[in-house]
Amino acid sequence: MKVQYVMHMIAGLLTPAIFVSAQSDPIEKKTVSSVTAVSSKDLGNIPFARGNWQYQLRRNVAYSYMKYSQSGQELGHQNELGFNLGANYFVKQGLGVGLELDAMWQGSHYTTDNTSSRWMVYGDIMYGRPLSQNFNLYGKLSIGVGGEHTSYKAGSVSNSSTDNLFGYKIAVGAPIRLFDKGPIYLTPQLSYDYCHTSFDGGAEKDNGLRFGLSLEAYMGCPDYMCDSHHGFSLSKNIYQPGTGFIDFTSRGRFGFGTEKTTYSGSSSTQEENYSSESVKFGYSYYALRNIAIGGSLELGGSSQKDKNSNYKVTGSDWMITPMVTLNLPVDNGWNNSFLQAGVGFGSEKTTVHNGSSSSFDKTNIVKYYALVGYNNFFGKRLAFTPKIGYEWNTYKDTDTGIKQKANGIEIEMGVRLFLGNKWRY
Numbered sequence: 001m002k003v004q005y006v007m008h009m010i011a012g013l014l015t016p017a018i019f020v021s022a023q024s025d026p027i028e029k030k031t032v033s034s035v036t037a038v039s040s041k042d043l044g045n046i047p048f049a050r051g052n053w054q055y056q057l058r059r060n061v062a063y064s065y066m067k068y069s070q071s072g073q074e075l076g077h078q079n080e081l082g083f084n085l086g087a088n089y090f091v092k093q094g095l096g097v098g099l100e101l102d103a104m105w106q107g108s109h110y111t112t113d114n115t116s117s118r119w120m121v122y123g124d125i126m127y128g129r130p131l132s133q134n135f136n137l138y139g140k141l142s143i144g145v146g147g148e149h150t151s152y153k154a155g156s157v158s159n160s161s162t163d164n165l166f167g168y169k170i171a172v173g174a175p176i177r178l179f180d181k182g183p184i185y186l187t188p189q190l191s192y193d194y195c196h197t198s199f200d201g202g203a204e205k206d207n208g209l210r211f212g213l214s215l216e217a218y219m220g221c222p223d224y225m226c227d228s229h230h231g232f233s234l235s236k237n238i239y240q241p242g243t244g245f246i247d248f249t250s251r252g253r254f255g256f257g258t259e260k261t262t263y264s265g266s267s268s269t270q271e272e273n274y275s276s277e278s279v280k281f282g283y284s285y286y287a288l289r290n291i292a293i294g295g296s297l298e299l300g301g302s303s304q305k306d307k308n309s310n311y312k313v314t315g316s317d318w319m320i321t322p323m324v325t326l327n328l329p330v331d332n333g334w335n336n337s338f339l340q341a342g343v344g345f346g347s348e349k350t351t352v353h354n355g356s357s358s359s360f361d362k363t364n365i366v367k368y369y370a371l372v373g374y375n376n377f378f379g380k381r382l383a384f385t386p387k388i389g390y391e392w393n394t395y396k397d398t399d400t401g402i403k404q405k406a407n408g409i410e411i412e413m414g415v416r417l418f419l420g421n422k423w424r425y
Contacts, residue, residue: 045181047136047218048094048128055087057184057215057382059248059414066393066408068110076110077408088124088140098124100142112154120146120165134177136185142169148197167195175216183219183379184417188212193257201264208257208274215250215417219379227377232333234377238418239290239327239335247282247296248385248414254278258307276302290327290335295320298346312353319346319365336375340387343368362398367391369410381418387411 047054062082068075081104088098103119121144128138144167151160171191178184189212197204227234256275263269277300284294298319305312323342328334344367351360371389378384393406 045133046093046130047175047177047183047185048090048096048130048138049218049220050090050093052090052096052218052220053087054090054096054098054126054216054218055415056251057217057246057248057415057417058084058251059412060085061411061413063411064391064408066391066406068404068406070402070404075404076108078109078406079107081105086122086124088126094127094129096124096126096128098126100124100144112152114150114152116148116150118146118148118165120144120167122167122169128175136175136177138173138175140169140171140173142171144168161199163197163199165195165197167193169193175218183217183223184382185216185218187214187216189214193255202262204259204261206257206259208255210253210255212254213252215246217379217382217415223379225377225379227336228333232336232377234380235333235336235375235383238375238377238381239286239292241286241288243418243420244283244285244292244294245416245418247284248416249296250281250283252279271307272304273307274302274304276300284323284325290329292325292327293323294325295322295342296344297321310353310355314351314353315349317346317348319344319367321345321367336377336383338373338375339370340373340389341368341370364396364398365393367393371410375416375418381420383416383418384413385416386413 060083063080065077065079067077083101083103086098086100088096090096100122101119102122103117105117106115108114122142123144124140124142126138126140128136130136144165146165146167148163148165149160152158169191171189173187173189175185175187178186189210191210191212192207193210194205194207197206225234254275254277256273259272259274261270279299280296282294282296284292286292296319298317298321300315300317302315303312304314321342321344323340325338325340328337345365347362347364349360349362351358369389369391371387373385373387375383375385388409388411391406391408391410395404395406396402
């Protein structure tokens with residue numbers, strides 16, 4: 001069982017709610033009025049109770065390496081590595097502190113080599129109160145620092161730049177409990193984000209409003225359990241007909257703001273308004289034991305407009321991917337292993353407006369993929385799921401008919417939510 005042991009070690013290192021041990025002090029009863037008292041059990045169901053960890057059910061780690069070709073000739077390759085980690089711990093009822101890491105490394109290697117990286121580390125402080133048994137409200141302040149690096153190389157010519165980042169986020173969220181006394185919440189959040197980039201010769205200020213919708217967990221130590229150390233009781237019968245799971249890429253976002261660039265020793269500035277929206281949802285349903293059918297939907301859009309001219313760029317994209325998941329049909333922990341395959345189709349469109357003229361590029365996309373993974377359960381219906389697979393993509397320009405092909409490795413890890421019959425927890 002060495003492979004399973006390695007999976008458990010990975011989950012222990014990467015799942016924000018697991019890699020730090022929580023306090024398990026019992027919560028004393030508190031009287032809230034002369035008539036009604038809240039028991040320690042009831043307090044344990046408050047998401048902001050002392051000793052609870054708060055984190056989002058999202059993709060935590062992603063890596064890809066894709067080779068590109070056209071008419072049988074290899075063009076080059078692209079690689080990408082990203083981290084989205086974060087958790088908050090409630091040191092007392094209502095008051096939580098935590099850390100966030102957002103980092104991305106990208107490389108584009110064709111006739112020239114272009115690389116970029118960006119990272120931000122935030123410190124969080126949040127305060128929350130329950131307004132009813134299933135509806136809650138919190139405020140959160142995040143302050144962060146980071147860096148950005150870009151490099152370019154073509155033969156013997158090369159250059160690079162390094163920028164310093166500072167930013168903060170002020171957010172209000174409203175966690176809505178999805179299941180009776182369960183730790184899973186659907187949370188709409190509104191935030192104001194600010195980021196200041198200092199580079200050699202100037203500075204850039206980015207600020208705007210963001211709205212997000214995501215799944216969150218608020219869990220104390222009694223909610224955690226190592227599945228393999230308890231006879232795989234958490235995952236027993238989890239892949240029966242009528243059950244299903246929501247994948248960790250599911251979330252929604254919308255934002256708009258202004259980006260302004262100033263240059264040292266000059267009064268000239270560059271300023272643009274922008275907006276972006278993104279919706280991703282993935283769900284699979286077990287129609288038969290160990291066999292799930294489902295799919296994912298991705299919708300996105302963006303807009304950038306120069307404030308000093310009529311120049312504007314808009315973009316849109318969509319992708320629909322039907323898929324099937326097959327769990328290993330055994331009556332032990334290897335039942336959590338699975339094979340997944342899917343076929344996706346969609347398109348990307350970019351439109352450039354310049355005064356009264358405009359032009360656009362549209363690309364149709366078809367993709368195939370196959371992957372293997374393992375659901376490592378650490379709580380009721382929650383699993384940390386690493387996946388590794390191979391993907392084949394075809395991109396066709398609708399104007400010229402030219403096709404490009406890309407294929408390569410995809411790796412991702414995150415927390416999945418499994419649902420019982422009729423979406424019960």
